[in-house]
Amino acid sequence: MSTWDLRDVPDQQGRRVVVTGASSGLGLVVARELAKRGARVVMAVRDVAKAGRHRAELLSEHRAATVDVLPLDLLDPASIREFAAAVTAEPVDALLNVAGIAGTPLRHNAQGWESQFATNHLGHFALTTLLLDALDRGWEPRVVTVASAVYRYGKLDLDGADHLTGGRRYSPMRAYARSKLANMLFGLELDRRLRATSSPVRSVLAHPGMASTPMNTNRCHTLLDHLIAPVATVVARAPEDAALPILYAATVPELEGGTFVGPHTEFRGPMRVTRRPVRPPADDRDLAERLWAVSEELTGMRSAMLSRAC
Numbered sequence: 001m002s003t004w005d006l007r008d009v010p011d012q013q014g015r016r017v018v019v020t021g022a023s024s025g026l027g028l029v030v031a032r033e034l035a036k037r038g039a040r041v042v043m044a045v046r047d048v049a050k051a052g053r054h055r056a057e058l059l060s061e062h063r064a065a066t067v068d069v070l071p072l073d074l075l076d077p078a079s080i081r082e083f084a085a086a087v088t089a090e091p092v093d094a095l096l097n098v099a100g101i102a103g104t105p106l107r108h109n110a111q112g113w114e115s116q117f118a119t120n121h122l123g124h125f126a127l128t129t130l131l132l133d134a135l136d137r138g139w140e141p142r143v144v145t146v147a148s149a150v151y152r153y154g155k156l157d158l159d160g161a162d163h164l165t166g167g168r169r170y171s172p173m174r175a176y177a178r179s180k181l182a183n184m185l186f187g188l189e190l191d192r193r194l195r196a197t198s199s200p201v202r203s204v205l206a207h208p209g210m211a212s213t214p215m216n217t218n219r220c221h222t223l224l225d226h227l228i229a230p231v232a233t234v235v236a237r238a239p240e241d242a243a244l245p246i247l248y249a250a251t252v253p254e255l256e257g258g259t260f261v262g263p264h265t266e267f268r269g270p271m272r273v274t275r276r277p278v279r280p281p282a283d284d285r286d287l288a289e290r291l292w293a294v295s296e297e298l299t300g301m302r303s304a305m306l307s308r309a310c
């Protein structure tokens, strides 16, 4: 696995792939590389005009590419439902949960949920649940959820309400770590539930390491952000390199459900894609089950197939 790079991404002819966050950074690289290899890509984005410009660029270089742009706002449950209704008439072979926000000031969506937890976890939980039947009809179907190494610093207390309110002493980076821990717990619990139903769908996790994407280079909320941006341009990997673990997780045949794919080191340097161990607190099964139940209740999304499994 040590030398896996863009040249190793298998042919994607015949696959239909949904990519969230495809308007920027890693999601854009992943959407572009899959489309170049023949996948029919659905760019699931909140800024349709911006994604449309990227689509036009891609098509000007690769006339045979098939790329659709559809609106999706992960903070808006109605938008998630509309998106799902638009894509599920046909089978989906892969859902890549790449979109995310990091280190943002305290904000809430219309449901009153803290925006990082709502975007990074609850939005993807709802979307995945709505796409499961279409994935079940897919070819070698899989869900890839993009987490981060910072999940290890995440604290999730489901007896309290900080994950929803942000807490009285809101910390942007603590909220980000919490949301990325939720991504890990979700991806692993999804894997267990899919296995229990003998579903063909696999759930895998990916982590890009630090990447010089707008998430790091365009941050300007806090004093720390102004330090992160110049540091990121020096120590972070280029998006094309950082996207490799996501591409690996999305395309390598026979990849086992529950695998966590990432770089061998977090920072700039040659990218060696590695299967990484899952460390605490992401290995807490009880917490993962409770998060699943809480997410079902909050979003009102329940997969009959997966609820039966437990």
Ligand SMILES: NC(=O)c1ccc[n+]([C@@H]2O[C@H](COP(=O)([O-])OP(=O)(O)OC[C@H]3O[C@@H](n4cnc5c(N)ncnc54)[C@H](OP(=O)(O)O)[C@@H]3O)[C@@H](O)[C@H]2O)c1
Binding pocket: 020, 021, 022, 023, 024, 025, 026, 027, 044, 045, 046, 047, 050, 072, 073, 074, 075, 097, 098, 099, 100, 101, 102, 119, 146, 147, 148, 149, 207, 208, 209, 210, 211, 212, 213, 214, 215, 216, 236
């Ligand atoms: N960059 C890193 O160092 C790093 C490290 C570890 C993990 N990650 C993870 O990698 C993933 C991709 O990050 P990135 O670096 O590519 O960041 P990015 O360049 O900022 O891209 C984030 C994407 O998410 C989309 N998005 C944000 N809020 C959304 C919403 N409410 N609904 C739908 N889409 C929304 C953005 O849309 P707009 O274009 O409209 O803004 C954008 O396309 C994230 O899950 C992040 O947590 C990144």
